[in-house]
Amino acid sequence: MHVRCVQPASGHHRMTQLNVTACFVFLLCTFLALPLSMAFTGMKFLEDCPIQPLIPLYLLVGGIIGALKNSFPEAQRC
Template identity: 60%
Template sequence: MAAGLEKACHRCLSHMAGNVCFIFGLLAFLALPLTMAFVGVKTIDDCPIQPMIPLYLLVGGVVGSLKVTLLLYDTTRMRSLLSKSVVIGDDDDDEYPWRQNAHKYHVHVVLSTFLFIWFILGNYWVFSVYVPNFIPPFHRPQDYCRKSLYIFSVFVLALAHSALVLLLSCTACLYVCSRTSTREDYGQD
């Protein structure tokens, strides 16, 4: 059973890595963390009421760019390995080409964990000052946040929340499908 699941994962990953649209999608997705880093740098002093908001964008953008770049590298590496060839037989004990080295796996886990914790902190920092003053008050000039910075931060968090809900929904659907399917559904004995 585990070998069948591994083969199914191999086919799925091979199909994704072989799809040029997936690579272009990753390249397009790289625009978001790069934009986050750019906005964070440009507005580093424009939110005195919560100075962590521009820092959240800057650090999240840099680490997110690194994560997407590593995913692009892994995908192009997988494409080159697949183009060289892999026909996997049932009794083939060789490593599948999509398996990563342990250190690369740990790098992805560390980056993903950091980004998730940073996302939680970003939610706290952005929503702790929900709808701040966008124009500096005369009596307290430090109690404001630049409107474009704040709106962009809320947009980034809303996009991340949407992606998280989509990911969790797909995972739940896959789990339910894997629990309800049988070997007869796939024509296997």
């Protein structure tokens, strides 16, 4: 019994690259959802928090820093 090595077609390689790219974009959007929602909530209520006026500012700054940290993973080494 002989086993033949079959080279994958070029279309298969493109499909695999497309799957990897789609997976990366999905994970990036997933990891950016919480920081971006923090930043948008902070922007929306920046002047409207009667209990503690600094909470929206903390949300805004924390959301922006979190989004940047998730967007540029090589910056986490510092």
